[in-house]
Amino acid sequence: xxxxxxxxxxxTPSIPLTxxxxxxxxxxxxxxxxGIDSTMDEATVEALNAxxxxxxxxxxxxxxxxxxxxxAIFDALKKQIDYVNGGIxxxxxxxxxxxxxxxxxxxxxxxxxxxxxxxxxx
Amino acid sequence: xxxxxxxxxxxxxxxxWVSGCVSPLAKHSTAISTAIAPVVDQxxxxxxxxVALNNLRSDYEAVIAYKNKDASYNPRTTPVLLTEKEIQSxxxxxxxxxxxxxxxxxxxxxxxxxxxxxxxKSAGSNLTSLGNDLAPSIESVLGIEADKGxxxxxxxxxxxxxxxxxxxxxxxxxxxxxxxxxxxxxVNRVVEKELPGKIEAMDSHIQALCKALEDDDEALQGxxxxxxxxxxxxxxxxxxxxxxxxxxxxxxxxxxxxxxLTEIGRQQKDADEKLDSLRNAIDKxxxxxxxxxxxxxxxxxxxxxxxxxxxxxAGSNLGKFYSSLPTK
Numbered sequence: 001x002x003x004x005x006x007x008x009x010x011x012t013p014s015i016p017l018t019x020x021x022x023x024x025x026x027x028x029x030x031x032x033x034x035g036i037d038s039t040m041d042e043a044t045v046e047a048l049n050a051x052x053x054x055x056x057x058x059x060x061x062x063x064x065x066x067x068x069x070x071x072a073i074f075d076a077l078k079k080q081i082d083y084v085n086g087g088i089x090x091x092x093x094x095x096x097x098x099x100x101x102x103x104x105x106x107x108x109x110x111x112x113x114x115x116x117x118x119x120x121x122x
Numbered sequence: 123x124x125x126x127x128x129x130x131x132x133x134x135x136x137x138x139w140v141s142g143c144v145s146p147l148a149k150h151s152t153a154i155s156t157a158i159a160p161v162v163d164q165x166x167x168x169x170x171x172x173v174a175l176n177n178l179r180s181d182y183e184a185v186i187a188y189k190n191k192d193a194s195y196n197p198r199t200t201p202v203l204l205t206e207k208e209i210q211s212x213x214x215x216x217x218x219x220x221x222x223x224x225x226x227x228x229x230x231x232x233x234x235x236x237x238x239x240x241x242x243k244s245a246g247s248n249l250t251s252l253g254n255d256l257a258p259s260i261e262s263v264l265g266i267e268a269d270k271g272x273x274x275x276x277x278x279x280x281x282x283x284x285x286x287x288x289x290x291x292x293x294x295x296x297x298x299x300x301x302x303x304x305x306x307x308x309v310n311r312v313v314e315k316e317l318p319g320k321i322e323a324m325d326s327h328i329q330a331l332c333k334a335l336e337d338d339d340e341a342l343q344g345x346x347x348x349x350x351x352x353x354x355x356x357x358x359x360x361x362x363x364x365x366x367x368x369x370x371x372x373x374x375x376x377x378x379x380x381x382x383l384t385e386i387g388r389q390q391k392d393a394d395e396k397l398d399s400l401r402n403a404i405d406k407x408x409x410x411x412x413x414x415x416x417x418x419x420x421x422x423x424x425x426x427x428x429x430x431x432x433x434x435x436a437g438s439n440l441g442k443f444y445s446s447l448p449t450k
Contacts, residue, residue: 029348033351033355036355036358040362041362042359042362042363042365042366045355045358045359045362046359046363048355049186049355049356049359052352052355053183053352056348056351056352059344059348060344060345060348063340063341063342063344063345064203064341064345066337066338066340066341067204067208067337067338067341067342069337070334070337070338070341071208071211073330073331073334074211074212074214074215074331074334075211075215077215077327077330077331077334078211078214078215078218080327081215081218081219081222081324081327081331082218084222084320084323084324084327085218085221085222085225087316087320088222088225088226088229088317088320089225091229091313091316091317091320092225092228092229094316095229095313
């Protein structure tokens with residue numbers, strides 16, 4: 001069964017971890033993983049596997065805390081990006097309007113051409 | 123015809139200035155669109171892969187819980203790494219980002235409108251067909267004289283016009299280009315006035331979004347690595363346990379279990395590389411948008427504002443020319 005991590009590391013540290021605490025748990029994690037990788041003794045692997053999750057879960061909780069904080073950030077950003085997108089949509093409408101006015105200018109010139117072509121030359 | 127060439131030169135240069143103005147926005151808009159695509163695609167895959175892996179790891183933990191007779195284990199309360207709602211909130215913001223990128227490209231296209239092209243070509247052609255009726259006025263505006271010795275073959279000469287057209291094709295093209303440039307100038311004035319503020323406002327959001335995406339990526343990378351480690355460690359424990367005397371495990375099944383380890387190891391490496399690649403794509407997106415924001419904020423001395431300023435001067439002359447035509 002699981003036991004507390006060795007050394008001075010608490011089993012339930014406060015989350016988010018300080019960079020120092022994170023580094024200490026990561027170091028412990030790496031050492032345990034290296035221990036599992038370097039043995040073919042079933043009892044040793046079983047013992048290490050038994051309380052390895054205690055260390056691993058501390059790191060994972062710290063990561064989940066970041067992801068959870070990101071949830072709120074993503075929701076807020078979505079609203080802000082939508083707002084700017086609305087402004088750009090209006091801008092596109094203004095540009096289309098200018099292009100449309102110019103097409104009309106071409107028609108006006110064509111109409112002048114027509115009128116002048118009907119006027120007898122002096 | 124030095125004067126003639128000079129006026130044509132102004133018109134054509136103005137057109138080039140317009141192109142010079144449009145290209146940075148179009149270039150950066152395309153760069154942003156290119157940068158966004160892998161972020162959106164890879165992020166969606168990364169979230170779902172991480173959840174699938176975490177679920178697989180939960181399956182392994184269930185086996186251990188039963189092996190240890192852990193009565194606290196309850197499959198109904200197994201945590202999920204990211205809920206569907208959490209994934210959707212991420213995909214929604216990425217979709218909004220794609221809308222933004224597409225809008226920028228549309229605005230870039232707006233400065234090079236096919237309608238403007240058609241209108242200006244039509245106007246230039248119509249002016250040519252006015253021939254002698256309007257030619258003196260055009261000559262006056264352009265400051266050119268009819269070239270009596272002009273021998274240029276033209277497609278606008280008709281059987282009824284015995285005299286050489288006073289507006290040769292070069293002039294007609296110049297007028298078309300000038301009118302087109304004027305239209306684009308007006309469009310660019312709208313772009314110059316409105317768009318920089320929007321891009322600047324968006325830049326802080328995009329930098330914040332990229333930071334959040336990178337944090338997500340880093341957290342997922344850590345969780346995925348440990349999920350794979352745990353699966354490999356438990357698999358190793360199962361294999362060693364099967365080798366205990368008296369287990370009598372089928373040798374072929376035993377070998378199959380061992381070979382699963384290498385496959386899991388490959389998947390772990392692949393997942394890790396994908397998340398590295400995603401982080402790289404996020405970095406590129408942040409940089410691409412920042413480059414655009416710098417361009418519109420005029421941090422780049424050769425950027426949008428200078429080009430628009432040059433265009434505005436040229437456009438002022440073009441405006442006088444264009445508005446004079448119907449009244450002469």
